[in-house]
Amino acid sequence: MQKITPCLWFRNEAEEAVDFYVSIFPDAKKGNVLRSGESGPGPAGSVIMVEFELAGQAFQALNGNMEDPFNNAISLSVDCKDQAEVDYYWDRLIGDRGKEIACSWLKDRYGVSWQIVPAILPKLLRDPDKTRAARAMQAMLNMTKIDIAALEKAVAG
Incomplete structure (x- = not known):
C-alpha cells in the first residue's frame, strides 16, 4: 500500500485530465470516480475526484481548484x-x-x-x-x- 498519494487539483477537468494521462502511459489505470450527490458540493453527478495510477504510482485528481x-x-x-x-x-x-x-x-x-x-x-x-x-x-x-x-x-x- 502506498502511504503518500499526490493529489492534483484541477478547475473542473479532473476526469478529462485522467483520461488524457491514462491514454499516454502504458499500464496506466483509471480507478474510482467520486461524484457529487444531491447535496453537493457541485451539481448532482459531477466529478469530485478520480483515482488513477501511472507507472505503478497512485494519484488523485480533484476538481475544485478555482484560484490556484x-x-x-x-x-x-x-x-x-x-x-x-x-x-x-x-x-x-x-x-x-x-x-x-x-x-x-x-x-x-x-x-x-x-x-x-x-x-x-x-x-x-x-x-x-x-x-x-x-x-x-x-x-x-x-x-x-x-x-x-x-x-x-x-x-x-
Whole structure:
C-alpha cells in the first residue's frame, strides 16, 4: 500500500485530465470516480475526484481548484531509457496545447509541469570528469526537449 498519494487539483477537468494521462502511459489505470450527490458540493453527478495510477504510482485528481493554477513549484518527472521514449512522452504530454519550458521541462494542456528525463542525463551531469559534467550542464541548459545525441556530442567536446 502506498502511504503518500499526490493529489492534483484541477478547475473542473479532473476526469478529462485522467483520461488524457491514462491514454499516454502504458499500464496506466483509471480507478474510482467520486461524484457529487444531491447535496453537493457541485451539481448532482459531477466529478469530485478520480483515482488513477501511472507507472505503478497512485494519484488523485480533484476538481475544485478555482484560484490556484498549477505552477513550477512541483513537477512530475518521467525517467526514459532512450531518445524514442523521450520523444514519445514529450510529444504526447505537450500535445497541441502544452508548452515547452526548458531543460527537459514542459507544461501539459492542464498546466501540470513534467520533466522528461533520459537515463543518461543524470549520469552525464555527475561525470567524475568535471569538464565533461560542465559541458553536459551547458548543453542541457540550451535545450528544451533533451536531445541525447547532441548531449553526448557536447560532452565529448
